[in-house]
Amino acid sequence: MEKSIDEAVAGLGRDIGEYIRQQRSNAKISLRQLSKLAGVSNPYLSQIERGLRRPSAEILQQIARGLKISAEALYVEAGILQQREGGALADAIAAATELTERQKQVLLDVYESFRRENAAKHDATRPEE
Secondary structure (H helix, E strand, O other), X not given: OOOOHHHHHHHHHHHHHHHHHHHHHHOOOOHHHHHHHHOOOHHHHHHHHOOXXXXXXXXHHHHHHHHOOOHHHHXXXXXXXXXXXXXXXXXXXXXXXXXXXXXXXXXXXHHHHHHHHHHHHHHHHOOOO
């Protein structure tokens, strides 16, 4: 049986809420602390974590700032953005709080250049059909 659109949206809300709760737990901060850091009311943040509310991109950005993680990682979890081509490695780089945005971009550029180089080599060695 197929899910209705409402059920699918509710599922995404639960998924992003669970992801935020997990990130908050990993950061060892309370709901109240994150609420203050993100500038989001405590009850609203609680509703997001429980999957009762689906936050906007702006609210996700504030939460990401409070958690000191990449807003892009939250956008992917929320279904706002597609996961990067680089997959888990690109996501890990984007989520690394100890790197500046410039350092992250340089790492991603180097990684992509290696991928393109290896793909070109692979295509060059493949026999013609």
